[in-house]
Amino acid sequence: MRNSPTIDEQIEMLRRMIAVRHLEERLGELHKAGKTRGPIHRCDGQEAVGIGATAMLDAADLLTSTHRGHAHYVGKGVGLHPIIAEILGRSTGACAGRAGHMLIADAANGLLGGNAIVGGGIPAATGFAVSLQMRNRADGGARVAMCLFGDGAAQTGICHESMNIAALWKLPVVFVLEHNQYGLTAHHSTQSSVPDLVVRADGYGMPGESVDGNDITAVYRAVATAVDRARRGEGPSLVEAKTYRMVGFSTSDVGGYQSADDLAAWRERDPIVLARRSLAASVSPAQLDAVDAEARAAVDAAVEQALADPLPGFVDHAPSAPYYAGAV
Amino acid sequence: MAMMRYAEALRAALREEMQRDSNVWLFGEDIAVYGGVFKVTKDLLAEFGPERVRDTPISEQTLTAMAVTAAMAGTRPVLEIMYADFLPLSIDALMNQASIYNYIWNGQVTMPFVLRTQGGGGAGAGAQHSKSLDALVAHIPGLKVVAPATAADAKGLLKAAIRDDHPVIFLEHKLLYNSRDEVPDGDHLVEIGKARIAREGHGVSIIASSRMVIESLKAAELLADEGISAEVIDLRSLRPLDRDTIRASIAKTHHAVVVNEGWRFCGYGAELSATIMETAFDELDAPVERVATHDIPIPYSEPLENAVLPDAAKIAAAARRAVA
Numbered sequence: 001m002r003n004s005p006t007i008d009e010q011i012e013m014l015r016r017m018i019a020v021r022h023l024e025e026r027l028g029e030l031h032k033a034g035k036t037r038g039p040i041h042r043c044d045g046q047e048a049v050g051i052g053a054t055a056m057l058d059a060a061d062l063l064t065s066t067h068r069g070h071a072h073y074v075g076k077g078v079g080l081h082p083i084i085a086e087i088l089g090r091s092t093g094a095c096a097g098r099a100g101h102m103l104i105a106d107a108a109n110g111l112l113g114g115n116a117i118v119g120g121g122i123p124a125a126t127g128f129a130v131s132l133q134m135r136n137r138a139d140g141g142a143r144v145a146m147c148l149f150g151d152g153a154a155q156t157g158i159c160h161e162s163m164n165i166a167a168l169w170k171l172p173v174v175f176v177l178e179h180n181q182y183g184l185t186a187h188h189s190t191q192s193s194v195p196d197l198v199v200r201a202d203g204y205g206m207p208g209e210s211v212d213g214n215d216i217t218a219v220y221r222a223v224a225t226a227v228d229r230a231r232r233g234e235g236p237s238l239v240e241a242k243t244y245r246m247v248g249f250s251t252s253d254v255g256g257y258q259s260a261d262d263l264a265a266w267r268e269r270d271p272i273v274l275a276r277r278s279l280a281a282s283v284s285p286a287q288l289d290a291v292d293a294e295a296r297a298a299v300d301a302a303v304e305q306a307l308a309d310p311l312p313g314f315v316d317h318a319p320s321a322p323y324y325a326g327a328v
Numbered sequence: 329m330a331m332m333r334y335a336e337a338l339r340a341a342l343r344e345e346m347q348r349d350s351n352v353w354l355f356g357e358d359i360a361v362y363g364g365v366f367k368v369t370k371d372l373l374a375e376f377g378p379e380r381v382r383d384t385p386i387s388e389q390t391l392t393a394m395a396v397t398a399a400m401a402g403t404r405p406v407l408e409i410m411y412a413d414f415l416p417l418s419i420d421a422l423m424n425q426a427s428i429y430n431y432i433w434n435g436q437v438t439m440p441f442v443l444r445t446q447g448g449g450g451a452g453a454g455a456q457h458s459k460s461l462d463a464l465v466a467h468i469p470g471l472k473v474v475a476p477a478t479a480a481d482a483k484g485l486l487k488a489a490i491r492d493d494h495p496v497i498f499l500e501h502k503l504l505y506n507s508r509d510e511v512p513d514g515d516h517l518v519e520i521g522k523a524r525i526a527r528e529g530h531g532v533s534i535i536a537s538s539r540m541v542i543e544s545l546k547a548a549e550l551l552a553d554e555g556i557s558a559e560v561i562d563l564r565s566l567r568p569l570d571r572d573t574i575r576a577s578i579a580k581t582h583h584a585v586v587v588n589e590g591w592r593f594c595g596y597g598a599e600l601s602a603t604i605m606e607t608a609f610d611e612l613d614a615p616v617e618r619v620a621t622h623d624i625p626i627p628y629s630e631p632l633e634n635a636v637l638p639d640a641a642k643i644a645a646a647a648r649r650a651v652a
Contacts, residue, residue: 062401096434105429107436112400117424120393124425127394131401134353134379161390168385322470322494323431 003224005055005217007282011291013055013216014275017047018295019080020071021272024247026303027070027087027101031251035307036087040101041068045214045246048271049178050148051075052219053241056227062110062128062145064121066178067102069114072148077109080302091312098312118183119156121147122175126162129171129236136172142231144172146223152183154197163236167204170235174226177238179213180245185257198240206236213241214271217278243271329512335505337479338368338444341486342406344515346376349404352490355382355391356408356444365410366446366505388414392421392443396495399441400429404490412447412499413459426495427470438493442486446500448539448589449637453502455625458633460589462537463596465497466566472520473566475499477541480511481564484518492520499566501539523570525577529559532647533577535600536587537563540619544587546640551647558647566596574600575608582613583650587643592620617646 005013024042031040043050050071054063057076065072073083078094086093087101094104105113112128115121125147132143153159154177166173177197181188188195201208207229211218219241226237244266248255276288332340346352353376354360354369360383363370373381384391388409395407409418422443429437449458466473472494476482482500489496526541527548536544541562548558559577563570578584586600597618604616622636 064397095432095436098432098434103428103432105433105436107433112397112437113429113433115425117420120420120425123390123393123421124397126390127397127399128401130394130405131398131403134351135402137379138350158390158393161385161387162394164385165387165390165394169382322472 001221003221003228005220007279009055010217010275010279011283013051013220014272014279014288015291015295016051016074017216017272017275018292019299020047020051020074022296022299023070023080023084026299028251030088030303037089038100039250039252040087041250042247043068043071045266045270046178046180046243047071048216048219048275049176049213049241049243052216053146053148053176053223053239055220056224057110057146059108059110060143062112062125062132062143064112064125064128064145064147065114066121066148066150066153067114067116067118068150069102069104069148073104073111076106076111078104078106078111080298081305082106084302085306085309088306089311090306090309092306092309096312119149119153119158122149122153122156122162123158125173126166126171129166129173130169133169133172136233144174144227144230146174146176146227148176148178150183151177151179151181151188151197152191155191163200163204163206163238166236167206170233172230172233173236174223174230175236175238176223177240179240179242182245182249184249185253196240198238201238206238208238208240210240210242213243214269214274216271216275329510331508332479332511333506333508334479334482335366335368337483337511338486338500339370339372341483341490342369342372343375345487345490346372346380351403352406353380353382353403354406354408355384357384357386357410359383359408364408366502369408388417389420392418393425395441395443396421396426396439399439400437404440406442406444406490409443409445411457412445412461413456415445415461415464418443419464422465422471423468427468430470430494439495440493442489442496442498444498444500446502448501448503449621449626449633450503452628452630452633454628458626460538460621462499462566462588462590463594463599466596466599470495471567472496473499474520474564475538475566476564477504477526477538477562479507479509480516481518481524483511484516485520485564488517488520496520499538503539507542518564521565521568521570523573524562524564525559525573526562527558527560529557529581531557531581532583532585532651533559533561533574533581534585534587534643534647535561535563535574537566538589540587540589540638543638543640544643547643547647550640550644556647556651569603571603571607574604578604578608579611582611584612585617585619585643585646585650587619587638589621589638591623592618593623595620614650617650619643619646
């Protein structure tokens with residue numbers, strides 16, 4: 001099938017999903033142990049969207065993420081250690097401890113970046129796409145922007161404004177709607193009269209495709225098709241990936257609003273289990289076990305290193321930076 | 329030197345910077361085909377084409393957020409927001425996005441964009457098209473805010489703003505677009521963060537920006553007739569603020585009047601007043617006087633609007649109180 005990931009690519013995506021899941025589990029422990037500050041927004045069960053949607057991007061492509069972005073960060077190629085060190089507030093973190101887990105950016109890998117104003121990434125990616133379109137025309141490049149956003153963000157006014165402008169100007173941007181069914185504690189059915197948000201694509205005159213967000217190969221295929229279209233200069237697309245948030249909104253969420261039946265049904269459809277199953281015909285169980293062990297070990301090593309790293313001192317920007325220009 | 333209208337000076341700055349740097353582009357509502365509702369961008373579409381001079385949908389929140397990230401990705405956007413009254417729609421992009429990234433991302437990005445807008449009363453445009461929201465944007469760390477009063481500074485500051493690697497909010501005034509003054513020839517740049525002595529004096533310092541500089545100069549004429557020598561400082565830049573020029577003037581005059589066309593409570597004048605207290609308290613012979621717009625919505629009918637806005641008579645009265 002067109003745009004299908006190779007076996008090697010599928011193994012790498014599985015490795016990344018396992019790393020993200022283990023990262024989330026370790027962060028849960030670290031939060032309980034008081035090693036992190038503020039809430040942590042875990043993406044357990046949603047890994048296939050962030051990893052699958054970003055697997056075909058290059059470092060020069062620009063990605064905007066959300067407050068629940070760990071899979072996006074890993075998918076875009078940011079190292080485990082800079083991510084974990086940032087979440088632990090260390091000077092070795094991706095942003096030297098200034099950002100925290102919701103706002104991580106890594107310009108060298110084209111992650112710009114996490115955004116904790118729900119919907120904020122949507123116009124951000126659209127703005128990136130204008131510059132990329134102008135620069136592509138000038139230098140023959142084919143860079144694209146991608147926005148990963150949720151079903152909560154889909155209800156903002158800026159989502160409408162951005163998609164309208166992106167389609168109007170045929171911008172090289174791919175909107176990937178990570179539909180995890182919940183905006184904080186509110187189920188999607190209380191937020192929109194439309195269960196499948198992909199229908200909105202028609203209203204902007206852009207292609208839309210809805211896929212099983214727990215099937216990483218399906219996510220990859222749909223997004224790769226949209227990315228190819230954007231690279232050809234044919235404009236934006238909307239991909240809706242249906243998934244489910246298996247954990248609370250954040251580490252401060254006391255729960256009680258997700259049904260046991262829903263959780264059980266989606267647990268049966270764990271994206272990591274599904275990915276392993278689809279590789280079983282091509283890859284030996286021993287090799288898949290090794291991938292699993294390596295991914296977890298890499299996370300554990302990054303956590304241990306980050307815990308040993310120094311906390312930052314408060315150092316002002318140089319006087320030329322905007323925050324201090326001319327100030328007494 | 330050439331006599332030029334304020335709007336023409338702005339257009340000259342845009343044209344020169346677009347000729348100089350192909351990464352500079354303009355977007356905003358009605359700016360391309362129509363040339364802007366105040367005609368600042370007239371004829372630029374014909375010269376630079378539709379990729380670099382873009383009409384947009386009415387989407388200020390998204391347009392402002394797009395300016396922030398387009399600037400991160402290698403171009404230099406200049407966004408026109410038609411009225412300063414619409415800045416509240418831009419505020420998330422300015423306060424939660426543009427303000428944070430250079431610092432929070434540890435210097436990984438710069439954002440060379442300019443947001444041009446125009447504010448101010450006196451045109452009978454009503455409560456949603458007459459405000460001066462200087463304090464709203466000057467409050468935000470990481471932004472520079474300029475507000476020229478003359479055509480020369482309009483040109484020089486806009487050119488400097490476009491070349492700046494950090495966000496600049498460029499505040500114009502609807503009643504200044506047709507004012508004319510001498511603009512230096514050539515590549516005229518005005519450094520952001522430097523005030524200008526618009527009129528020298530030794531009895532009282534009147535510190536103002538944008539159209540209030542013009543009113544302050546009229547006030548100084550009135551005061552001169554009464555034997556009061558007023559020095560008028562045109563701030564030009566609201567953030568960063570040129571504290572040195574303010575301090576030096578008050579060291580000479582020992583009296584200060586701060587003027588801003590925005591609302592009084594928590595307004596820009598409050599920041600000026602506090603700055604004077606912090607930097608020149610020992611030089612003062614009297615409390616700082618503050619002139620601002622009344623803390624009510626700006627009404628439509630002419631006598632009502634005139635009653636709430638600052639003007640030369642109110643500034644002169646404040647100066648008389650200061651030196652009394």
